[in-house]
Amino acid sequence: MTTYLSFLGPLAPRSTIALARLGVIAALIALIVFGALRYDNFLSSYNALSFLRYNSMFALIALGMALVIMTGGIDLSVGGTAAMASVVAAIFSPYHWAAGLAGGLAAGLVVGIINGVVITRLKIQPFIATLAAMLAAYGTGLLLAGNQSVSVSYDSGFTEIGQGDFLGFPIPAWIALAFYIAGWIALERHPVGRRVLAIGDGEATAKLMGLKVEKTLMGVYITSGLCAGMAGVILAAQFGAGQPTEGVGWELFAIASVVVGGTLLTGGVGSIGATLAGALLLAMVFNILNFENGLGWISLSAYWQSVIRGLFLLAVVILQAKIAGARANG
Structure with a gap:
């Protein structure tokens, strides 16, 4: 039990935050049980493996976003970065599968470095800096792709x-799992984790404590860029093409996953394990909606699914505001 709670992250002084994290796990389990009882093929290997394969991309960008939000920042560029990385990966894929992988990761790395430099050295607010990076990444992807999808090589193993x-x-699920294990080790078993949370609690105080604030922030935004780059590689490899127009709204899914997982938008409190649970929970909601559409009881288009995602996120943010108020008063 202790190990399980440790994976969920450092429990905040307020028991409400701990309960919120455990609530995510409970909700995820409840949805799985509901789906298993209601739909014939819900627990089939095809649905389970397809679910994990597709949603690994969103889990990856949620991981990077979680680390950024723990510092009190935000990264709006993850969707654009993933789209651009998918194009770069597709362009390099004919040379070797490793070249495509390296190309996509390099694209994410570049965006992460730019975000880090602009935020730490030029002192631009993360919202503005990453918004500019998002627009630049989408534009670069469209320029490299000639405003069309770029086919990948099917001969290189990419x-x-x-x-x-x-x-x-x-394989995408293995990759996401490896990233999450590395993120959990960094946050829970390495001094960088304490620096990340300390910066989120108060950047000025962290500097007075002698912590390497700028270096830590650089590392966090680079990590977010690499996660988005890896998501772009998986996107290109899974669908057979680099897609410069993909990634729209991915940053919102990532933010939703993070806050559903109990990480406060104000920073200073967060969990890698609960972020993964949050990403899986949101993905499971839409998996169930797809099954429900198949039964014919309801018919929700992608537009209605966006409405549901927005309302769900609003409800969680309201809950977080109450939790933050309880911490302030406690």
């Missing part, structure tokens, strides 16, 4: 990154 399996488990 598509295995998105479509292949290893030990009966989707």
